[in-house]
Amino acid sequence: MIGRLWAIAFNTFREAVRDRVLYNLILFALLIVGASVLFGQISLDINRIVLINLGLTAISLFGIIIAIFIGIGLVSKEIEKKTLYTVLAARPVRRWEFIAGKFLGLVMTLMVNAGLMSVGFFAAVLYVSHGLGRADWPLVTAIYFILLQFVLITALALLFSTFSTPIFSSIFAFAIFALGTFAEDLRGFAQMAHGVTRWAMTFASYLVPNFAALNVISQVAHDTPVEPRLVLLNTAYVVVYATAVLTAAVWIFGRRNLK
Amino acid sequence: MAAIEILGLEKSYTTGFFRNKLKTGLKPLTLTVEEGEVFGCLGPNGAGKTTTLKLLLGLVFPTAGTARILGRPIDDIEMKRWIGFLPEQPYFYDHLTPLELLDYYARLSGVDARERKAKVARALARVGMGEHGRTQLRKFSKGMLQRVGIAQAIVHDPRLVLLDEPMSGLDPVGRREVRDLVQELHDEGKTIFFSTHILGDAETLCDRVAVLNKGELRGVGIVDDLVREVKGDVEVVWTGAQAVGPIEALGARTKITGDVLRVVLPEAKLDQALDALRQNGARLTSVTPVRATLEDYFLSKIDDAKDGASADGAHATEVRA
Ligand SMILES: Nc1ncnc2c1ncn2[C@@H]1O[C@H](COP(=O)(O)OP(=O)(O)OP(=O)(O)O)[C@@H](O)[C@H]1O
Ligand SMILES: [Mg+2]
Numbered sequence: 001m002i003g004r005l006w007a008i009a010f011n012t013f014r015e016a017v018r019d020r021v022l023y024n025l026i027l028f029a030l031l032i033v034g035a036s037v038l039f040g041q042i043s044l045d046i047n048r049i050v051l052i053n054l055g056l057t058a059i060s061l062f063g064i065i066i067a068i069f070i071g072i073g074l075v076s077k078e079i080e081k082k083t084l085y086t087v088l089a090a091r092p093v094r095r096w097e098f099i100a101g102k103f104l105g106l107v108m109t110l111m112v113n114a115g116l117m118s119v120g121f122f123a124a125v126l127y128v129s130h131g132l133g134r135a136d137w138p139l140v141t142a143i144y145f146i147l148l149q150f151v152l153i154t155a156l157a158l159l160f161s162t163f164s165t166p167i168f169s170s171i172f173a174f175a176i177f178a179l180g181t182f183a184e185d186l187r188g189f190a191q192m193a194h195g196v197t198r199w200a201m202t203f204a205s206y207l208v209p210n211f212a213a214l215n216v217i218s219q220v221a222h223d224t225p226v227e228p229r230l231v232l233l234n235t236a237y238v239v240v241y242a243t244a245v246l247t248a249a250v251w252i253f254g255r256r257n258l259k
Numbered sequence: 260m261a262a263i264e265i266l267g268l269e270k271s272y273t274t275g276f277f278r279n280k281l282k283t284g285l286k287p288l289t290l291t292v293e294e295g296e297v298f299g300c301l302g303p304n305g306a307g308k309t310t311t312l313k314l315l316l317g318l319v320f321p322t323a324g325t326a327r328i329l330g331r332p333i334d335d336i337e338m339k340r341w342i343g344f345l346p347e348q349p350y351f352y353d354h355l356t357p358l359e360l361l362d363y364y365a366r367l368s369g370v371d372a373r374e375r376k377a378k379v380a381r382a383l384a385r386v387g388m389g390e391h392g393r394t395q396l397r398k399f400s401k402g403m404l405q406r407v408g409i410a411q412a413i414v415h416d417p418r419l420v421l422l423d424e425p426m427s428g429l430d431p432v433g434r435r436e437v438r439d440l441v442q443e444l445h446d447e448g449k450t451i452f453f454s455t456h457i458l459g460d461a462e463t464l465c466d467r468v469a470v471l472n473k474g475e476l477r478g479v480g481i482v483d484d485l486v487r488e489v490k491g492d493v494e495v496v497w498t499g500a501q502a503v504g505p506i507e508a509l510g511a512r513t514k515i516t517g518d519v520l521r522v523v524l525p526e527a528k529l530d531q532a533l534d535a536l537r538q539n540g541a542r543l544t545s546v547t548p549v550r551a552t553l554e555d556y557f558l559s560k561i562d563d564a565k566d567g568a569s570a571d572g573a574h575a576t577e578v579r580a
Contacts, residue, residue, distance in 0.1 A: 014355075090417070257318070
């Protein structure tokens with residue numbers, strides 16, 4: 001089973017690489033170098049803040065966009081192109097293994113992509129701050145949270161991919177990402193409402209994935225450390241949320257006629 | 260043990276915007292394929308051949324009925340190690356080369372890492388694609404993809420191979436090679452179940468065939484037995500042009516070569532024809548039965564269906580063309 005999961009995940013990764021997904025790294029490199037040079041003229045402190053904000057936001061957004069664009073096709077494209085027939089029909093591959101393998105493959109792709117970006121990012125921070133020390137640990141935490149975001153959005157895109165066309169899936173995925181970014185504001189609004197509305201809004205605000213809690217970029221840009229408790233909470237939240245979403249994906253896909 | 264046991268398997272597809280219309284894919288089908296057989300599934304377009312295969316392979320779920328493959332229920336995951344499948348118009352990950360693709364499939368089928376390379380190479384060689392192992396699949400022609408498709412169906416050395424129109428898209432040499440390959444697999448003791456429109460292939464390859472039409476099983480059996488069922492024609496040859504009129508009145512066209520006249524008639528009309536010849540003083544030269552072919556059987560089964568309640572001739576004509 002592990003062998004099959006790995007084979008499917010690796011094939012997904014290989015497909016992304018051959019479809020030139022990693023080319024976004026060039027854009028990222030240009031952005032980081034450009035920012036370091038440009039803001040380096042102003043002042044050292046501002047330069048660091050801008051660099052961290054810009055770099056981490058880019059790592060996050062590039063990944064989210066890739067996750068959505070690949071994620072929404074993970075299952076629907078295979079059904080449409082009928083490549084699934086030769087995988088599921090006469091091979092000992094369970095449908096949930098296929099979903100899990102696809103998920104792992106895309107998460108792996110995003111991690112490699114973000115990993116390479118992080119190398120460039122830390123090189124730029126090193127260049128700007130003339131050194132890396134204990135004070136830079138929050139940056140690592142911020143990147144870890146970004147990876148957690150990828151896990152969430154990949155699971156969601158994959159879920160949409162099991163029942164919807166790529167166009168609708170991408171609309172859903174971007175919408176839910178946008179909503180999730182304001183998850184905490186939604187909760188605030190809910191408190192202001194009354195009666196059923198309040199109840200419904202609170203429910204909805206807890207249903208959308210809380211991307212806000214996973215974004216500590218501006219906090220770490222100002223060298224404020226991240227509480228260890230938040231690391232634990234966020235990890236647990238993402239594991240539970242992603243598992244629930246993937247379970248739904250497996251449930252839907254397991255019942256589909258592949259025709 | 261039976262390789263495939265189908266018990267009342269049935270499928271209706273839901274179609275229409277609101278998924279409220281039902282379309283018959285397969286009427287309840289009961290059929291057994293023995294181990295070691297080459298079994299052909301024949302039928303015009305839309306007969307239900309692909310639907311049968313998809314049901315057996317768990318790609319679509321039956322409306323009713325069950326089936327067993329190699330003694331296991333069709334959703335048994337272990338059983339899938341022992342079977343191979345070629346879909347109709349196979350599609351593949353076109354970012355891969357045949358070597359990578361087959362390696363991937365062999366992994367999924369649980370082929371041991373040590374044997375994988377050799378098995379992949381052998382499967383490619385068997386379908387004549389040994390030299391194209393390192394070209395990306397997106398650069399392949401239709402027939403080449405079909406060959407890769409056959410290779411992926413046999414790469415893991417399955418006991419039962421299911422092929423949906425294995426000859427489609429192949430040139431005459433390719434067809435010949437696939438026929439030989441099926442024969443080889445048969446000699447190795449494997450069971451082969453394939454669907455086809457090419458009756459000649461079925462006639463030469465199959466131990467038994469089934470004919471489907473409009474989702475319904477119209478006949479199944481050993482080719483020779485089925486052909487014998489068809490009421491054959493007879494060829495009548497005589498001299499004496501005066502008998503042409505009465506003979507043609509029976510519904511046949513006379514062919515004339517010099518003094519010799521010949522017609523082909525249904526066997527049932529032979530007596531009437533002989534009477535006509537005698538009464539008109541013609542001289543009978545010979546009466547020979549014309550051997551029926553699988554095609555005659557096939558067409559008779561399709562025609563029966565056409566005579567049924569809601570005739571829809573389109574399918575039958577297409578096969579004749
Ligand atoms: N996905 C589907 N949705 C609705 N109807 C379908 C679907 N797939 C097949 N059918 C219907 O089921 C019937 C049988 O189709 P099937 O594909 O099994 O035929 P076939 O014998 O394989 O034909 P061909 O020789 O053209 O490949 C047809 O009437 C077809 O219209
Ligand atoms: Mg078909």
